[in-house]
Amino acid sequence: MSYHLNFAAVWRNFGRLGWGLALSLELAAIGIAAGVIIGLALALFAQGRGRVVRTLIAAYVEFIRNVPLLLLVYLVFYGIPSVGGFAYSATTSFVVTLSIYAGAYLVEVFRAGLDAIPRGLIDAGRAIGLTPWQRMAYVQTPTMLRIVLPSLSNAFISLFKDTAIASVIAVPELTYGANWISTNTFRIIEVYAVVTPMYLVTGWTLLLLLRQVERRYALRRA
């Protein structure tokens, strides 16, 4: 093999990768935060509602889960402004898409979590005279969050990987940085030899940290 490795081009442009990774993490963090808000709101709202509300929420969930994220990103970035007569930055567009995407996955997670709350806990809340709102705020939501904590950390890591799709609309995250360097310097092997460990180490570090949090706070389903 006559290929000579030369990492100089990668190190010279390392800022693009470093800041790209930071932006990836930022996007994932905003995505999970917005997703939790959407998911929590819809899951709590759907409780004990009629068929219409449940069907609408199911339609949202099923649509998002069965369409490629790439297509959703294009749809929001190119499709909607073309008829709306307005525009937004690529980053804003991606954050919105990722939040809607995360919301659809988390509604299901929270719904399952609410179902897993022991019946007696809610009855106990009723017995000591908590109003429905108080039961939701002090009994159901905190318990449910502790039950679904492992699913939440998996969702966060999964979203971190999904941020790579933002590169297709030129959001300068890690994969975009990798593409930029490889098209401008042709040092493809070297770029990916650096980017691959960046993704893996970040992902595994997040996993380890979140497992620690889970060990402290998660409730095991009996």
Next chain:
Amino acid sequence: MMVMVKALPFLWQGLLVTLQISAIVVTIALGLGLLFGTALTYAPRWVAWPVRAYSDIARGLPLITLIFFVYYAMPALKVNVSGWWAAVAALAAFETAHVAEVTRGALQSIHPGQTEAGRAIGLTFVQRMLYVIFPQALRRFLPPWINTVVDTVKGSALVSLVGIVDLMLAVQQVIGRTFQPLPLYVLGAAIYFIINYTLSQLSRRLEARFAYVRE
């Protein structure tokens, strides 16, 4: 509305490519994934460890990064492979790791007593797998496996980024000529939705069907 109808024959060609790529990837991932999953569960450490490393790396990277890497790095490494196969190989490597984990989960859900009983009546490893473990693990395997098929169809949209005219790129090309992004993206989404929703429902139905079994 007219643009959607007129685009259909062209999108049909793209859809065929999407389905073809998905079918090839699902077949490769099923074969290798079953093998790797069995290795993860039963093989000695020196076999299981490399498989574990492969699985963790393939699942730890974004699929899009994996596809770009395989697609661009193969020529740089002087490996002569078409762009089509590079993209299919990347997708297959990703899905194989997921199928391997699904297989491992299904196999580990079988009570060790089943293996011990098989061993006690003198079944070889292959016989135990074929007649005792796999038939019982099947119900734990099928629903999540169908979910990996859905992920494959969705993931195959990413091959459009390396110039393969699948459904996603066909949609993009029609938009390039008609300048009507919204109706065409919605149409593309609808086609993906129909395929994947059917599969998801099948998975859910099977899960409900097998739910009566309690260990």
